[in-house]
Amino acid sequence: MTGKITIVGLGNYGIDELPLGIYKVLKNQTMVYTRTLDHPIIDTLISEGIEFQSFDEVYEANNGFENVYEAIVSQLITAARQTDVVYTVPGHPRVAETTTVKLEAYAHQYDDIQVEVLGGKSFIDDIFEAVKIDPNDGFTLLDATSLNSEQLNIRTHTLITQVYSPMTAGDLKITLMERYDDEQLVTIVDGAHSSGAHVIDTPLYELDHHAEVFNNVTSVFIKRVENDQTYMSDFYYAAGIIDRLVDDEIGCPWDKIQTHQTLKRYLLEETFELFEAIDNEDDWHMIEELGDILLQVLLHTSIGKKEGYFDLNEVVQSLSEKMIRRHPHIFGEAHVENEEDLSLIWEKAKAKEGKVQRVKFEKVFAEHFMKLYDKTKNMSLDETALKHFLEQGGDKS
Template sequence: MGKIHILGLGPGDIDYLTIGVINRINSGDRNFLRTAKHPAIRYFKENNIPYESYDYVYDIKEDFTRVYEYIVDDLITKARNYKSINYIVPGNPMVAEKTVELLFKSEDKDIDIELLTGVSFIEPILELVKKDPVNGLKIVDGADFDINNIDINIDYIITQVYNRRVASNVKLVLSEVYGDEYEIYVVNRAGVKGEEKLYKIPIYELDRIDDIDSLTSIYIPKVDKIIKKLYDVADIIGTMKRLRSEKGCPWDRKQTHETIRQSIIEEAYEVVDAIDRKDEEGLIEELGDLLFQIVFHCQIASEEGRFNLYHITTKLNDKLIYRHPHVFGEKKVENSDEVVYNWNKLKYRQKGISTFTDTLKDIPHLPALMKSYKVQERAGQMGFDWDSVDGALSKVKEEYLEVMELINNIEGGDVEEIEEELGDLLFAVVNVCRFLNVNPEIALNKTVNKFIRRFEIMENESRKMGKKLEEMTLEEMDRLWDKAKLHKF
């Protein structure tokens, strides 16, 4: 049986040491420090109090995870050997102290842990920047900082910004969201009297400051709601809620899932169109419009007490994890084809689909070209397919001849029969597209757009000739069409 007393040194100055911590340091138990690189170590030196530091571990282990694990294992061993020890960490032991977190998670039941708190680095930072955390404050680790840590609607402190490399990474992430000119605070040695430094700087200057060390933190103010130029999903939800309120927009208020369902299709096609045009700004706008439709449906459902955005994100993430066992589980895959096969297999199992026909019926009501492509694709996965594109091309020829025969043999043409044969012909053409890895929907859209551009050239040329298209003969228009075809798009 052993005991570890975890003590907090406070943010820096000796005056922040509590009486309880001082008494424990002087108890006669061995003192072990995570790091001796802290201003309050002066108390030990001035009072000739012996201690051992784990600073050497940072040099022998390849990353912080290994460092922290080593320290915890060693502390448990020492607690067993010496029965009672002091483990001393900077600040408050329960704030941004990984070793303490690991100690509490330890499965060693014969080790007792007692906590003596200290002032954290947060209080002196708040005093320097003159901010009240009552409206929300987030603490994040600079060593693992990424875009998922950002919340533009709340103040947050980035700690563990202990060198320029970490500062540079933080700068890049912040710039991606806030831009280079957004002003932030860099705080160094908060709580160390006479040595505290506060810089209010634009983000681009972050890694140009000389005073960056183990006692450096960054304070990011939330985006001002009055002069706001940056928004996140929470803002969109708030805007949508306002639009649907009694003080909002009459049109938005009267909409239902059914009345706006067509908009989802339209916005999705506009996203595809922006991609095809390689229009990055257009893609940003159209993806926003598509996201708005999702938020719109969520707001309607939320008002009815049925579901909200968190239900959607949870369902989606659960699905992604379940259908990627090769990433989140033990299953291994060799290539992307195997990934697709496993995805479909897991999807069918989840939906209770047991027959081949059920897999075809499971395809949603997509535009006909897209649906036919997917039906053929799934049938092919079951082995019902041509061996090569030659078989698919032969089928196109066969269906074409059947259409021609029907047109030649039926007086005036039977619309329903011709419709059926033309459908067979289109279905066969889609099969050729599939063999050549061409999406028929995209291919046809490109051709439609190309036709429009060529038609525009024809019309412009006719104006130059002083003629209207509708007044020209078919032969004259054909000549203009051939001229339009010379243009490359």
């Protein structure tokens, strides 16, 4: 026997905005499961005789939303094996609703449960009306309870849901500050519906100061950033600058004629300058010199892209794949107790890559160079003397 779970969206406001078909489905039920009773429409439906069983206690009994969603889904599946179940969620079941995703994933894998979705009105249209922005301009929809800075894209509008408490808002503020200026204007939108919304514009650093406004129907909206200065810390913005510099038509006269061969010496020069910054324990100098080394990487990738052989994404992909492949003790099931175990793992990983053990000239050179560098870094030598010193292999005599 196949059980059925019907997921019903309650919309994002009152009974007047609930579609008639959804209202009739609910009125025909003797008991309805609901993710939370904390929704503007629930009291009205209860007053009309609909009995709800909520999962609010699950929220209180679990640490972390992932555990909450797993518990809700498990209870719904168990109930549906006995009889068909109607389960309501705020808004539209397919918009920012993790339990829908998990229930459908289960139904796709197993044949004892069938899932049907009956859409309610999504809050998204009303929020964009409240902030007077056309969503066609592009936007990113994110969940405040599972947000990390890597998901943020300052090039598009960003709508963040489930900002349900001052604590959530505080955590969100800290994450947003990793990508946005502290003074960035953000908009708190509470209770958006067809007739309006409570809207507060505030600088990012004061986001969590409006404690009274945060609840289950509160979201935060951030317009796309149009100030070039804010993009200065963006990796791909930097890559775009270098792409322009090496462009054959509009590029810089020096940059656009460089090749992989002509740039080799500069990577060495910048490395020496980084050595100096490290030795001097000069953090600001290190930032500058690390930037100069990154510049060399970006110049090579931009030239590769211009010539059609490779680009930055391929370089980053190669790096990411290698790091995961060579660290199965971090990203896989391998176990490491000491450096000897680690060496064995590395050798196995290299062998799988087809790498043959050999004496690497570049490693011998690096070791020899570091010995020379350590001898000379505290010496005051003019150019002629330094040249003679290096020609003699570092022999002080």
